[in-house]
Amino acid sequence: MRDRNAPGRPREFDDTEMLRKIMKLFWKGGYEGVSLSAIMRETGLQKASLYAAFGDKRALYLKALTQYHEDVVVGAARALNDTSRPALHRVEAFLNAPLDAARLDDRTGCFLCNASADQADLDPATKQQVKRGFESLTRALAHPIAELRPAHDEASILTTARTLVSVYIGLRIMVRSGLSLEQLESSVPNAMTLVSP
């Protein structure tokens, strides 16, 4: 983000707004599946402007992934920490998110999952960013689980959280492959038995 009142011609677009558009492209199409021309079309910016503002395509992808973290991961973590709702509801809502998206006919899945499958093996920075996202989700999920399981120690809480993040990821991936909602949704109450036996 460039300073307002900086010398020189002011930027005509908002960095974050553009990164959100770019995020949606990469989210849906993957790294190689999105060309700079597609980004130019979507943002209305010229190649050189993109390059000056964000760097090359790799940097663009990584910044889109960071934007996803700030928007989606942080949002999910906040919801999991919202103590005004019952802990059980919060966990359930988290696991239901993949199915809710599918109900709205959004089978884009989760950008972290897609990036992991797509680029984690090829680019260390992407790998690191994806790992960080999963860790954030795990830590956030640990809070309501700890409320539900006050007797358990931290390690056991984190293990359960990781298992549920696995289920979340699995549902995201399976939804994307077009498996029917009716088949998948019964896995949510099934997985919930891990926190409410």
Added chain:
Amino acid sequence: MRDRNAPGRPREFDDTEMLRKIMKLFWKGGYEGVSLSAIMRETGLQKASLYAAFGDKRALYLKALTQYHEDVVVGAARALNDTSRPALHRVEAFLNAPLDAARLDDRTGCFLCNASADQADLDPATKQQVKRGFESLTRALAHPIAELRPAHDEASILTTARTLVSVYIGLRIMVRSGLSLEQLESSVPNAMTLVSP
């Protein structure tokens, strides 16, 4: 596969052998991440030979995915149905597969998962093939689970199988992002409580 004793010059390579090499490339690099030049390098075949034998790049990808089904998915299904081993062990081995791979420093993940994240949203045939793979895994996993839970009805068995497939996928994806094995492996016994309470 071309007929032996067909008229004309005989093919100098084995189709399946080449498809396995191509499978490994797409598995690791994704659809757009693998160029025809890379495939030529790996297989030693010329572009025109590839095209004549398998079709265009899309067909090549789809046939690689089919090869994965025949080699890996069918293999996993067979292991899950191997009644000479205890049902509990078979389920446990299935869930451990993602971690075993990581222990051998193989973080390639699962081609079905990668294909789902990479291409399911873009190509209906890929989507269909991925769905079929997940369904095969689910059905195969249902066998040992049914042995462990004779009192449960089929719907409930399949639900549990789907939840465990989710965990499997989640572990595959998380392993690929570089999360530590020590952190992930405790999720296996945790998930096993769904079949052995």
Added chain:
DNA sequence: TGAATTACAGACCGATAGGTCAATAATATA
């Protein structure tokens, strides 16, 4: 042995990829 058929090698194709550059426009500051 000749005709038909298929495979192989490698040059070739237009399109597009990511990236760069020089000219011009818009602003802050002196």
Added chain:
DNA sequence: TATATTATTGACCTATCGGTCTGTAATTCA
């Protein structure tokens, strides 16, 4: 108002992309 600084534009660059074509080699069958 002049200067420095940054942004924008659109042409331009080279490399590579997926795909095709042509000529030659290898085989079966009559």
